[in-house]
Amino acid sequence: MMEVILRDVGNVLTRTTGFLKTVTSHSLQPYRGCTFGNSLCGVGCYVRHNPYVTRGRSWGSFLEVRENAAASYQRHWRRERNWARRRLGQFGVFLSSSTEPFLPQEFRYRVTGSVLEAMLEQPPDLLVLQTHSHRVTEYEDLYLELSQRCRLRVHISIETDLDTVPGLPRHASSVDRRFDAACRLKRLGxxxxxxxxxxLPIRDPESFFRRIGEAADRVVIDHFIEGDGTADGSRTLKTALPRAMKQIEEKSIGLDYRDRMVQVAQKFLPGRVGVSIDGFAGRYLTSGRPMVEHG
Ligand code: SF4
Structure with a gap:
């Protein structure tokens, strides 16, 4: 049973802390909770462990719709932008780090859409759209306009080439549909x-990274060790994800596996591979060292 409630937010622009601070000055969550929580990405989702977000509710069982998100963005934009530019040199927004901006419910409530429209008038310096859904393409006209007003990066998560992972729920959005979405946005420039x-374990790494090389400008490879907000991946180790990964590829739960995949990726995307948080921050490997390219 999914609980969907409408709830206003005070300031929708959250100043980032922790690892996200090196990526953008702010994060913006159009929703609290995520209706993809019971799909594959929800299994290892680090937000499910955040009591401030869940407030005792099980992950994937609730969604708070922040109907006033655009108004809140407009109200706080100047103050937050000035603060960010003064402290960090630029006002960057990560949309989103604790929910999915393009949930099916978005196309009923249109919270993300209204925030993007508000950004046309009051843009950030940098906008990073982070999604697990092929439905990211539904606002492509807005992105084309926004990309004239700020630096815009669209991040589409595709964790594996496997359509199903034994022991885990299905993807909320299929691998093919997410690849199609990436191709479409890239073709639009x-x-x-x-x-x-x-x-996650990749059945055919050569084909997978070749396909990414065609569908996207860059790739970021992020293992749950170093990537789940703990140094040793201890948050994810408590979930069903590592067991399922091991059943497909024993070594996939170690960083050696990630490094092997980085090597394959570099064959197909030379100079276009980011690793872990450096990649999220727009730093890609050049001669083995991460260089800022699209900050
Ligand atoms: S879409 Fe993102 S926030 Fe939602 S469950 Fe998946 S990983 Fe978590």
Whole structure:
């Protein structure tokens, strides 16, 4: 049973802390909760462990719709932008880190859409759209306009080439549909990044990264170790994800596996591969060292 409630937010622009601070100055959540929580990405989702968000509710069972998100953005834009530019040199927004901006419910309530429209008038310096859904393409006209007003990166998560992972629920959005979405946005000239995050076992790494090389401008490879907000992946180790990963590829739960995939990716995307948080921040490997390219 899914509980959907309408709830206003005070300030929708949250100043980032922790690892996200190196990516953007702010995050913006159009919703609290996520209706993809019971799909594959929800299994290892680090937000499910955040009591401030869940407030005792099980992950994937609730959604708070922040109907006033656009109004809140407009109200706080100047103050937050000035603060960010003064402290960090730029006002960057990560949309979103604790929910999915393009949930099926978005196309009823249109919270993300209204925020993007508000950004046309009051843009950030940098906007990173982070999604697990092929439905990201539904606002492509807005992105084309926004990309004239700010630096825009669209990050589409595709964690594996497997349509199903034994022992885990299905993807909320199929691998093929997410690839199609990336191809479409890239063809429109939008800066498109596929985030392999968290990296799951890949059946055919050569084909997978070749396909990414065609569908996206960049790739980011992010293992749950170093990637789930704990240094040793201890948050994810408590979930069903590592067991399912091991059953397909024993070594996939270690960083050696990630490094092997990075090597394959570099064959097909030379100079276009980001690793872990550096990749999310727009730093891609050049001669083995991460260089800022699209900050
Ligand atoms: S879409 Fe994102 S926030 Fe929602 S369950 Fe998946 S990983 Fe978590």
């Amino acid at each position: 939008l800066f498109t990044v596929i985030t392999v995050s968290p990296l």
